[in-house]
Structures are given as structure tokens and as C-alpha cells.
Amino acid sequence: MTDGAAESSNDFAASRDAFQRLWTPHRAVYVGQGQGAHDDDCPFCAAPGKGDEEALIVARGEHAYVLLNLFPYNPGHLLVCPYRHVSTYDRATAEEVAEIGSLTQTGMRVLTDVSRAQGFNIGMNQGNVGGAGIAEHLHQHVVPRYSGDSNFFPIIAETKAVTRLLGDVRAAVADAWPGESSLGAERRPSTGAPNP
Template identity: 70%
Template sequence: MERDYDGSEYDTEGSNGFAAVPDAFQRLWTPHRIAYIENGQQPAKDECPFCVAPSLDDEKALIVARGTHVFALLNLFPYNSGHLLICPYRHIATYDLATPEEVAEIGSMTQTAMRVITEVSHNHGFNIGMNQGKIAGAGIAEHLHQHIVPRWALDANFFPIIAGTKAIPRLLGEVRAEIAAAWPA
């Protein structure tokens, strides 16, 4: 047993000898993420994948739908099968820079994506969100994009933690074709 600054005792056995004040949080150590923190992995503006994608063939770019102001494409590094991104065509960094038309189309395309993904993959829920800026964890911080991640009961596993591997049960091209085919015209 160790003594805290106020004289109370606490057990540090679970901390491998490091001094710590116990709290209610579990720690998930992910040292592989340090590359994103240290390097940022941000592309040069002329190499922005969300600016380049609309100029490519939909299949090659993994685009499943195109709107007037935004488009939907599969995430090249998905958390789950069917992980989509909704991106404006304009190269803007944050949601507050989007026009009312872009905001409305991001919303309507998100709703359509949820319906289509549920129809083709029978998922049980979604994680939806935007990481705004490098400090907030945006993989591509300079181009606004919203994540739509389908979730299933029991889909969480420890491969990423134990083996540095993500178990994605379906190929990107297969998922893109299925979602694109089910997208309403």
C-alpha cells in the first residue's frame, strides 16, 4: 500500500509500480496511435484525398453517391464494414465554414446513408461524428468529413489492441458496390 498526498492509502499493484491515484477510468494503451499525434499524417493541400476523389472513377475512389454539394465514399481505413464519409466538394476544414446548402446536404445524405447501410448490412446502430481539426483527431484535418460507422451487437473485438489488426469481414470494393447499388437515384 502507498500513501497519497493527503495520507490516505491506495494500492498501486495494478500500475506496475507507477505511483498513481486510483480513479474510475480504465486505460486502453494504444501506442500505435502516437504516429498520428507526432506526425499528424496530414497530406499536402494539392494531395487532399477528398479533393482528388471526385475527379476519379467512383469505383476507384470508393464513392457510393454524389450530391450537388457533397459526396459519400467508403473510408479507406474503416473501423467497420460500410464505414462511410460524407464530404463537401469544397476544401473547407470545419463545419462552421460550410454553407447552409452544404450543411443541409450533409444532413440529408447522412440520413440516406443510414437507411441504405441498414438495408444492406442489417446493422444495429451507428456512430456518427466529425473530428474537427488535427488536435481533435481528424485524419484529414483540412477537409471536413463526417463519419458514419455502422455497428452490430458484439462487433467489438480486441484485435486492434492485441495484434495491431482490425477485423473487417468484407472487402471495400464489395461493400462499395452493394451500397452504391442500393442508394436511391
């Protein structure tokens, strides 16, 4: 291809739209876990049946639980999930909504105490087109934010600097959670698994 042909090809590609794209194929495995998932193969349904350390669970409530995101945006990135396999917020029960809200508030307080978070991004991506990685099971993100936590690394070097190991973060958050971080069987939903 001549230099002129290469330039016109680049001009054509650039004229289609002005967006630059950052391809993240490493997330496909995580995203694919939720595609067409049902209770049997849903990671958020499976997590409560595992031990807290293995599942990265930091707290268990009656209707919902809190775990660390396996692919955190920042250390301490929490997910608040109902135990019940429900896809969207409008299908959650009043009890699930209340506990998701309460666990979210507690998570913010704990992360502020444990890691001195200076702000938060809180939200739910609903459905595949809404950006949900696991669209079939409702989950709320609680992302702690810090001054200067964004830099050029993710864009230029395709690298995210995460300063703490997941196991260390899980232990610190679970230890700081008020009350029992892993509630007894009397308040845990029946999963058939022994209390870790």
C-alpha cells in the same frame, strides 16, 4: 539492471499517469495526408476527380459526396464530404450542411438495408486536437454498428476483423443508393475529369 531497479523503474513509469497506450503507427500515413493539405494534395479534394471505384465513392450530390473510409472501423464505414475544401462545420454553407445531413440520412438507410446495421456512430472530428485525421477538409463519419462488433482482437492481437472487401462494400452500397449513385455531369461539380 537488478530486479529491484526494474521494479522501481516500472513504478515510476506507472505513477506518471494511469493510461495505457495503444500505439497505431500504421495510421501515420493516412493521418499525414491531411497535415497542411491544400486543394492540390488533399485526398478529399482529389477523390471526386477519380472514378467511383478507384476513389471508393458510393454517391455524388451537388455540394457533397459519400465515399468509404479507406481504414474502416466496421464494414460500410462512410465519410460524407463537401466538394469544397473547407475545414470546419461552421465554415460550411447552408447548402453543404443540408446535403451532408441528407446524404448521412440516406447512408444510414442504405447501410440498414444492405448490411442490417443495428445502430450507428455519427460524428465529425474537428481540427487536429479534436482528433481529425484530415483536419483541413471537413468530413462526417457514418459508422454502422452491430451487436458484438467489438471484441478483444484490436486490443490483444492488434488485429481488426473486417468481414468484407472495400470494393465489395462500395458496389453493394452504391447499387442500393436511391436514384443515380453516380450523378451525371449536369449535377457534378466541375473537376475537369470525365464522368466515370
